[in-house]
Each structure stands twice: as C-alpha cells, then as structure tokens.
Amino acid sequence: MSFFTNLVGSINSVVDTVVDTYNNAHTFPNTVIKVNGRSFRITKLLGEGGFSFVYLAQDDNKQLFAIKTIRCKMGKEVAQNAIKEAIITNRFQHKNIIKIEDMCMIKEEDGSKTIYIIMPFYKRGNIQDLIDKCNQQGKTIPERQILTLFRDICISVQVLASYKNRAGVSIPWAHRDIKPANVLLSDDGKTPVLMDFGSARPARVDIVDRQTAMKQQDDAAENCSMPYRAPELFDVKTGTTLTEKVDVWSLGCTLFAMAYGESPFEMTVNQQGGTMALAVLNRQFYFPHAKKDMYSRTLQDLISWMLNTDPNTRPNIDKVISAVNKVIS
Numbered sequence: 359m360s361f362f363t364n365l366v367g368s369i370n371s372v373v374d375t376v377v378d379t380y381n382n383a384h385t386f387p388n389t390v391i392k393v394n395g396r397s398f399r400i401t402k403l404l405g406e407g408g409f410s411f412v413y414l415a416q417d418d419n420k421q422l423f424a425i426k427t428i429r430c431k432m433g434k435e436v437a438q439n440a441i442k443e444a445i446i447t448n449r450f451q452h453k454n455i456i457k458i459e460d461m462c463m464i465k466e467e468d469g470s471k472t473i474y475i476i477m478p479f480y481k482r483g484n485i486q487d488l489i490d491k492c493n494q495q496g497k498t499i500p501e502r503q504i505l506t507l508f509r510d511i512c513i514s515v516q517v518l519a520s521y522k523n524r525a526g527v528s529i530p531w532a533h534r535d536i537k538p539a540n541v542l543l544s545d546d547g548k549t550p551v552l553m554d555f556g557s558a559r560p561a562r563v564d565i566v567d568r569q570t571a572m573k574q575q576d577d578a579a580e581n582c583s584m585p586y587r588a589p590e591l592f593d594v595k596t597g598t599t600l601t602e603k604v605d606v607w608s609l610g611c612t613l614f615a616m617a618y619g620e621s622p623f624e625m626t627v628n629q630q631g632g633t634m635a636l637a638v639l640n641r642q643f644y645f646p647h648a649k650k651d652m653y654s655r656t657l658q659d660l661i662s663w664m665l666n667t668d669p670n671t672r673p674n675i676d677k678v679i680s681a682v683n684k685v686i687s
Contacts, residue, residue, distance in 0.1 A: 391415075391425070393462045393474050398425060410440075414479060422479040423459065430471045437463065439556065440473045447555040450521065450531075454514035456542065456553040477553075481545055484553075485538035485616065493619045501653050502686070504616045507550050509682045511541055512609060514552040516675045519561065519602040530601070532561035534578065536608035537586040538615050557581040561602035571596050584634045585621040586611045589667045592635050603669045606678060610664030617653050618646055622665065641667050656685050 389400040398415040405412045410428045417423065430437040441461075448458050459476040466472055482488075485507070492499055518531040533540075535557035542551040565571045571594040578591035588607035590600060614622045622643035627634055630642075637643070643665065645658050660681060666672040673681070 391464075391474060393460050393476060396460065396476075398423060398476070400425070422481075424477045424479045426475040426477065428473040428475075429466075430473065437471060437473060440475070443556040443558075444475055446531075446558050450514075450517050452514060452517045453549065454510050454551055455517060456551050456555075480542045480551065482543040482547060485541040485543060485550065485612075488543060489538055489615060489619060498619075498652055499616055501617075501657060504613070504653075505657070505682055505686050506548070507543075508609075508613050508616065509679065509686065511536070511550045511552065511612065512675060512679045512682060514550070515602075515605045515609065516679060518558070519605070519675050530561040531558055532600075532602045532605050533558050533608075534582045534591070534604055535586070536605055536612055537583050537621075538612055541612075561600070561604070563600040565594055565596050565598050565600065568596055574600060584638075585624045587638065588669070589639050589641075590669055592639055601669060603672050603674060606664050606672055606675060607666075607669075609675075609678065610661050613657075613664070614643070614661050617657065617661075622661075639667070641665065654685075660685065 391398050391400070396417060398417055400413045400415050402414050403411060404414050404424060410426055413425045413427065415423050415425045428436060428440045430440075441463075444458050444461050447456060451457075456477055459478065461473070461475050464472050464474065488499065515533065515536065518533055520528070521531050522528050533552065533555065535554065536552070540552065540554045542553055543549075544551060559577075563570070563574060565574065575591065575594040578587060578594075582591055586608045588604040590598065591604055594600070611621045611623070618625065620628070623634055623637040625646070626632070626637045626642045626644070632642075660678075663673060663681070664678060
C-alpha cells in the first residue's frame with residue numbers, strides 16, 4: 359500500500375489535515391478528520407492507553423471503523439513505533455489478522471504530530487469481553503465453540519510463524535502478546551481476528567551474551583503481558599535461542615482462560631499468592647476442581663501440552679493445529 363511506503367520514506371511527512379482538531383483526548387462527538395482524502399466522523403471514545411486513544415467513527419457511507427490515534431509529543435520514537443506496528447500488521451494478510459484500512463500522520467496546531475490508523479470496527483469486542491460476560495452471568499463457553507475459535511487463533515499464529523519475505527526466505531515471526539484481549543471477534547461471532555502487533559518481533563533470536571539476554575528480557579517486560587508471557591521471556595538465558603514457540607505458551611494460557619475464566623497463572627496467584635513470575639517459571643497452575651467436569655480431559659491435556667516450560671519439547675504451532683483438528687472432528 360502506498361501510504362505505508364510514504365510513511366517509511368519520511369517520518370515527518372504531513373499527508374492530510376484535520377477538519378476540526380482534537381482539543382483534548384476525549385474529543386466531542388462529530389469531530390471530523392480526513393485521512394488520505396477520506397472523511398471520518400468521530401462518534402465516541404472506545405478506549406485509551408499510554409499515548410493512544412481508540413475512537414468509533416463512520417465514513418460518508420455510514421460504515422463503522424475503529425480509529426487509533428497516537429499523539430507524538432515526546433519526539434520521534436513513539437511515531438516510529440506506531441508506524442512500525444502498522445507496517446508489521448500489514449505484512450500478514452489473512453482473514454484472522456486485523457486489517458489496516460488506511461493510515462496517515464497529521465501535524466497539529468501545536469506543532470506535534472498525530473498518527474491515525476484506520477481499522478475495521480467489530481461490535482462484539484474481543485475474546486476477553488466474551489469471557490467477562492460469561493463470568494458475570496455465571497456461564498461457560500461451550501467446549502466446541504472454544505475449540506473452533508481457538509483453532510482459528512492458532513491459524514493466525516501459524517501465518518506469522520510461516521512468514522516468507524518477497525525473496526522466498528523463511529523468517530518466522532512471533533506475536534509475543536497473544537491473549538484474549540488481543541483477539542477480536544467478528545460480527546457473526548465465529549471468526550477471531552488477531553490484533554495489536556506492537557509486540558511482534560522476528561521470532562528466532564540467538565542469545566549470544568548477557569547483553570542480548572537483558573535486551574530481550576526488558577523488551578518482553580515492556581511489551582508482553584505477564585500472565586500470558588512464556589517462561590523463556592521472564593528469564594532469558596545466554597546460549598539459548600528464542601523461537602516462535604513463545605506464542606504456543608501464550609496460546610495455552612489463552613485456551614485456559616477461555617475455558618476457566620482467567621489465565622492459569624493469574625488463577626494461581628489470586629488463590630495462593632506469590633508472584634506471577636515464579637508461578638510461570640515453576641509452572642504452578644491447576645484446573646479448577648469446581649469446573650473439572652465442564653470440559654473434557656482432552657482439552658485439559660491440550661492445555662498442559664502447550665504449557666511446557668521447556669520450549670524444545672513444547673509443540674510447534676503446526677502440531678497444535680493438528681491436535682485441535684483431531685479433537686474437533
């Protein structure tokens with residue numbers, strides 16, 4: 359897409375203008391922005407965090423979109439990271455991966471810059487919203503529905519793990535922050551869509567020295583959610599190689615959360631105390647006794663298989679998908 363090329367070429371480029379500028383983070387409804395010639399009318403704030411805000415907007419055809427805005431007042435680093443995230447997301451074209459509709463950088467009246475990322479809007483929210491709704495109503499998600507959704511989440515991870523560049527060279531990627539909140543749910547309720555690629559990295563990293571180990575560990579601490587983070591990212595050891603199997607661990611945690619209402623290590627810490635890091639490193643989790651008959655032993659075995667602290671014996675994503683398919687069929 360040309361707008362990605364333009365942004366890579368010059369981080370200081372100003373490609374469009376705001377019709378009514380944002381006076382503050384909580385913009386009044388009916389603010390209009392123009393992104394590469396298209397008009398979007400803001401209707402409400404959906405969420406916020408860090409430097410970014412996500413708004414619900416509609417175009418001239420009344421189609422709904424989510425617009426992520428990132429204010430870049432602290433120099434170029436925030437802008438560079440935002441553009442990098444959009445470029446990485448755009449690299450993986452698949453129905454189970456969020457699509458970037460458009461993007462631009464706008465110069466505001468105060469001289470700062472704002473990046474606007476236009477994405478589809480999913481009215482059902484994310485998998486975490488589904489989990490929370492079930493928890494509030496005292497319900498559980500049926501096992502077949504869990505496994506069907508989970509298989510498609512795994513397929514999105516497989517797309518990253520099997521990525522090849524234009525020259526046909528295999529360069530596996532890892533998302534590194536797979537969790538229910540980062541998986542949107544399509545409007546029909548059947549198709550999960552992986553989002554938020556700010557944590558994504560080329561998967562295979564040789565840890566040749568202590569400096570490399572600490573760099574990877576610090577990066578994971580900043581970008582990878584603790585309850586779903588693989589143990590090898592908590593304690594990065596010299597002489598090892600990080601791989602795309604970090605995502606398989608996160609998938610195991612995600613499957614557990616879909617079944618039992620929260621991630622396995624959150625459940626352990628909430629019930630028994632201690633720290634999240636130690637619970638993960640020592641693989642301290644259990645299947646809730648009160649819900650032991652709600653899901654099959656096969657599903658529990660699948661979770662345990664993925665939650666192997668040794669990445670060398672942890673299954674790869676292809677084996678996980680094959681196993682899930684067998685359970686479903």
